[in-house]
Amino acid sequence: MKVSERIRQLIEEDIRSGVLLPGDVIDEQELAARFEVSRTPVREALLQLEAQNILISQPRQGMVVAKMDIQQLLAIWELLCEMEGVCVRLACERMSDEERQQLVRVHEQAQGVVDADDVDGWRAMNHAFHDVLYQGSRNPYLRQEILRLRARTGAYLRYAFSALGRLRSSQEQHGQIVDAILAHDPQRAHAMMMEHISLDQGARGLTDFIINLPRSMLSA
CATH class of the missing domain: 1.10.10.10 (Winged helix-like DNA-binding domain superfamily/Winged helix DNA-binding domain)
Incomplete structure (x- = not known):
């Protein structure tokens, strides 16, 4: 390289x-x-x-x-949501049994982080969880583009995520994704990921997300 x-x-x-x-x-x-x-x-x-x-x-x-405005951020996150959905569907169809068990182990390890309300630890475990799925999709180009979009949106989502306190609900949603993966049900895995990645999860959630973003991170 x-x-x-x-x-x-x-x-x-x-x-x-x-x-x-x-x-x-x-x-x-x-x-x-x-x-x-x-x-x-x-x-x-x-x-x-x-x-x-x-x-x-x-x-x-x-x-x-680069900074983004709200419109740019929501547009990129909309695209990222779709790409994550495709990724988990492909992973559900293509992952080996060993990779499925790796996903289970990462999810189980994350529970301790959630119980401790460790936001920084959760970020690392969340990345590890999703990266197992990226690798399992067997599509390195899809993984590369998702990581680039996450690089652009990561700082914004971290601030909003911490403010909204979604650790436990996100861990539960990961559990639903794991269940679908183990059941070899790509359509349910896709639906669960779309729900997991969705920013709004109701109008209140979207409003809270927007108001918790530091103004210094937004473009004029």
């Missing part, structure tokens, strides 16, 4: 995990030092992310993590 590709993946992961937030400046010099390379592969990675609208170039600041 090219160095620029590794740098690109690192930045995406930092955005997805909340290390980098919308509006944060990308430090080219720090990235070059971390990977022990010149700035050339760093800039190549940044240009790739700019082409994907994950980063934008700002005068006198360089590359910064």
Whole structure:
């Protein structure tokens, strides 16, 4: 793998995990030092992310993590919801028995995190749960696009998710997805994922999601 590709993946992961937030400046010099390379592969990675609208170039600041407005955020999340639904349907049809048991183990491990009300721990377990499904779909291009969309929306969803306190309900929905996967029922798995990913889950949920977003993360 090219160095620029590794740098690109690192930045995406930092955005997805909340290390980098919308509006944060990308430090080219720090990235070059971390990977022990010149700035050339760093800039190549940044240009790739700019082409994907994950980063934008700002005068006198360089590359910064792109902000979105509410309309953009909801449009991207609508697409992500559909892609997650397709992914779980494919995974239900294609996963091996070993992968199904791996999904069960991740789900069981997540229960302790939920019982402890550990929001940071839940984020890691949630990513692990979904990544088993991404791998199980046997479609690396679908996985790649989902991860890119999650990188763009991750910071926004983390803030709203924490404010709405949806750990326990999300764990229960994961359980419904697991049940459908174990039953080899792709249509039910798809329906459960669509319900799980849906932002609104009622008008109140959508309103709460919007009002809990920090204004500093939204574009004008």
